Amino acid sequence: MSSISNKAIVLAAFKHLIGERNTCVIDTYLHDSYIQHSPMVKDGKAGLLEALAYLKQQPAPAETKSPVVRTIEDGDYVMLHMDVAFMGKNVAVVDLYRLEEGKLAEHWDATQEQPQNASITEGATAVTDGHLTLANKSIVERYFREGDAALLSPDYHSHDVGSPALEGCRIHRIIGEGNFVMAQCSTADVVCYDIYRLHEGLLAEHWRVAQAIPAKLPHNNGMI
Helix, strand or coil: CCCCCHHHHHHHHHHHHHHCCCHHHHHHHEEEEEEECCCCCCCHHHHHHHHHHHHHCCCCCCCCCCCEEEEEEECCEEEEEEEEEECCEEEEEEEEEEEECCEEEEEEEEEEECCCCCCCCCCCCCCCCHHHHHHHHHHHHHHHHHCCHHHEEEEEEECCCCCCCCCCCEEEEEEEECCEEEEEEECCCEEEEEEEEEECCEEEEEEEEEEECCCCCCCCCCCC
16 A cells, blocks of 8 residues: 555545445554544544444435545645535534554544535635645744734635634644645644645635534543
8 A cells, every 4th residue: 555645545545434334444444553533433443443333324425426625645644624414414524644554543533514505615626836835834834823914815715614713722733735734723622623725825715624622532532
């Protein structure tokens, strides 16, 4: 599996494990030391197998189109930004994976219900300007640190709707690929994933998926 990109590995794992609920390939895609941070799933391979068994009991989605809207690969990290229909609701989801030895070794996520008759995941998807990855990551980090409105493009557009205020937000990770950069952040109560599209050195488009941290998690790993 090492001959293909980490992004391709994650997309294949998502297709087979989540899309097809094929538990037979779990050893193909998951590292033996798989660490789970999701607030909905228990730790390790056993936790994911339990979650997949639950999914198998649910009706198969009528929509066969992939829910993945945009992806970012940065070294060992891969992010999926998705528009998911689940149990009668549309939710925006960010999945973040760390890979080790060509397998999924760690997973974080957040989900946010989308407004009726609206999408908070629409917008540009094409990854470009690969040579600007480091510069664009620095711009996003500077924006979080300084809040400088001069870093916003004149036609800046945010798709964020109704997420909570994030005063005192702490950045944990910034990953980027070309014109797309994602910041994984948290407060004492909320985990948040902010995704930006940059154009000519300015923030041009923004998406956010934020989720409250529950009082009790099914593991001891935290959501961050």
